[in-house]
Amino acid sequence: MRSTPRTLIRHSTVALSALALATVTACGGASSPEPGAGAPAPGRSGFTPPKIESLKTLGAGEGQVNLVNWAGYVEDGGNDPKVDWVTPFEKATGCQVNAKTAGTSDEMVNLMKTGEYDAVSASGDASLRLIAGGTVAPVNTALIPNYADVFAGLKDKAWNSIDGVAYGVPHGRGANLLMWRTDTVKPAPDSWGVVFDPASPYAGKITAYDSPIYIADAALYLMATKPELGIKNPYALDDRQFQASVDLLKQQRKLVGEYWSDYTKEVQAFKSGDSVLGTTWQVIANVAAADKAPIEVTLPKEGSTGWSDTWMIAAAAKHPNCAYKWMDWIISPQANAQVAEYFGEAPSNAKSCELTADPKHCETFHAADEDYYSKVWYWTTPIAQCLDGRTDVTCKDYSEWTRAWTEIKG
Template structure:
């Protein structure tokens, strides 16, 4: 696999990046700090009407691996071509978690940010980012339609950014041990699973959504419509399922290289993973495969957004256009390990099988993914007669689940 070295270099930060992308910031009382999804009115901010002359500078806040200038790897550089083309000199600040990113954006020192679903909505609600005029972004028209106008990048019909890349939390398994090949998450959640003690699970409160998604199909009487919108009864059912699973789990992972190692040495034989983990593990000789189970999967979709306080908005728009251009989007997707947002990127990846491996363009596949979203008190499934558990309560429950 071409990216094995890059993946190792990025492992610590990327794992703290995408893996924690759905973490919210709870207030002192445990409540979610900002609303998300639909049903709230963000500050009245307007998108740019037209571009001006590039201001000569751009300050980027990004997940590691999203704005590479050749300093980490001379062969990996899509920032320098942007600087030469636009005259916008780029300064990049990487962040490790969504909470860190949200706090940094509040300083007003950054012009653009790559935000995951939970962070994006908190930034919108706080007025830290503004709507984006997609007509000023030439490459936006090429972005896969199934990534546009979604709850994590649009609010009340207004776009707040451009989709960048996405992926699913798939079910990985050792093909020499897990037989027949699984097609359901029951192999990790069923109390009688024959793989108990060899199961790996994702280490984050947002993993509660995986349990809720499983219950949507296996306990339909609970009435779960959205795994991030759980009332008291639904939430307790998900928590109980994870407590039942706890003694079956050999290891909770947040560093996907550690999960890869566990799959290679047999300490784990089945569990939730990213496709990049599966690809890397398989490339190093382990008999590993992945599947999107019948219940679907959770996942992530990231968005580039413009700071409401940015003094460099023309440069910001030019970056948004650049980062979803076929050339740059191909480089980012391949370096980071995800599906690109622009289908034209697929013809430019060095690994010609990259887009097939990450299911880029497969709308049916993407439709089965419940993208990470911060749980809030206002139920994200549209219910108004009950309150849902917010992320503060998810965090407390996760501590209890793990013991």
Template sequence: MKHTYKSLTIAAAVSALVLTGCGSGESTTATGGGLNIDVPEVPMLEELREGEGQVNIVAWSGFVEPAWSDQFTEDTGCVVNRRVAGTSDEMVTLMRTGEYDLVSASGDASLRLIAGGDVAPINLDLVPNFGDEIVEGMKGQVYDTINGQSYGVPIGRGANILQYNSEVVTDAPTSWDVVWEPDSPYAGKIIGYDAPIYIADAALYLMATQPELGITNPYALDQEQLDASIELLKTQNSILSEYWSDPTAQITSFTGGTSVVGTSWEVLRKLSEDERMQGVLPEEGSTGWSDTWMVAAEAQHPNCAYEWMNYTSAADVNGQIAMNFGMAPANGAFCDLNEEAKAHCETFHALDEDYYSNIWFWTTPLEQCVDGRTDVQCTNFQEWTQAWQTVKG
């Protein structure tokens, strides 16, 4: 099942990101053009030339399939060599071997790749299908736009929803309180996500319920804020049925009755084919994920890589990828192609920016606070990974 390959595991500790200033002492700020931090200077492709005959891609399962890669090869002469990765950490490791030209990076990997000098800035002039049809909410984001320069071409996005069994949870929940509060009526039947990035979900709930902590971005936590989030997670641990990282196991937990409420993806709810399974975006908002194509800093086949990014940014191909994987497409024009496309876009809220304005997309935690604070040092991904281990015991 395709989403088995999109889990973030504790193995991320091996190559966790620790970012500090790279000499200039400039601070980090989040802006409309992404994030402002010091990063290695990597040259950008200035001109598209003849393709090299092949392109090597690291991708999530379902992103690179014969249904569209064969046509791409026929159109461009670039043969597609695919390597499926199981985690964001694996993607980072593979990209650092120098053997791959492209990667479909999620927000919890993209900043690691940018900060490590592993990927190059994107020349959007060479990606003509990246235009007005790309939804605004996937342009210029913190996780792939640095100092006003794009490092990624959007593929798709999704939210982490609150799923519940309507046969047991008869009053449709409107808040995450049913999974975080120790007196939840569903204690012992709650499922949580098994990954350090899940700390952001706890921080998001604390943003709404403990404003005195001063959390304004769930991925920018100083030590006090991280401690509070970990304490909440430890409390939740005592009322959980289990954690999930394997989507197939998550579906089984719900359909089998082990869990009746907890974190999920819209596609998992649909794949369960169980009418009892319902989902909602709670009033506090939620975390989510957004994927982009990123080009290796020393790509051996950069022209074919750009050809691929442009090809997969077209409405029909981008939509095929989105439907195959189970997410909202980046190219909004797909939603008008036919009734099937329209239904898919409605299911995944593809054109609903109000919906996605309530989603905090996965972003690698940095010592330089991504919320713009300069008077404190935030905790980094390595510290999150270590803290997560104390939650699991």
């Protein structure tokens, strides 16, 4: 199929998390064992990725390209006739786009391992797993002209590059925000404390993201409010720090009316008043506001978690030339402006800011505001080697986060 409805945007399920537990090791793919002493993990200094060559020259397209993507990233007019950056690409390149929407990062990793897909829009909690497992190849950015205009703040990051070698092209970025109904929640909140307060007057009408990665949201709040725990990175938690985060979420469980995975359900819950407070994405807020829900959003004072997505090419891509053409297209000024505005995120191409329908889009999403994004902790795969640099303790890896999330949910 080509494109699918936005109802699957980034949704996560316990079933998929359970599947990930069986297939994902501490640093990701089943083909990459947990690093031991003297074997640095992905994202750590000294890590050596599998040796895979990047494409040297760009040839003629192979006629098609198979993509794994977040919903809303590959639109051909099927969901909204006015939203289509796929058809112009197909006409310009002769590469037919076949898109598979994935609901979670775990699903993306597993789909890419099948060898059936050429490229993927991976978030930071998947990209390192794909690199470590040898599933994706380095990218020759010289073959991607539009890469030159990508914001410097998105290049050469721990989740998309190894020792200065790019493993993809940045698609865009966004923060996980706090949303509330303005007719119910007063005063306007400025802290994540409102979703964790055990005496909350909104008990039963608080919502939270349904994924093990949400443990990082609790850790981020504790990092700001319980400095004695010594949390420096919400994805690098030792036993004590992890238990404190899990305990906070178990306490919050009594307040949560519903964990959301399907974004349309969160929109409906805020419209009906079943939910009045909780974590969200800007795209969800946009849809809710367009549906006349009385909502507002903010980046709380503690900061937030968030995402920075990267288009990566499969190491065994059957259509590498079309994949390269797609990566260049999706970060081109016009296409990147369209997708960023449709999805509700900051574009990766600086020139896109001149082409959005809303001239204030980049201002709204802080596209060039590195100070704003310095407060956002992008999703990252938790691994046993502490990502905050500690070497005297072991941190909880993703499989342990998955087990704990199942326990938190009950």
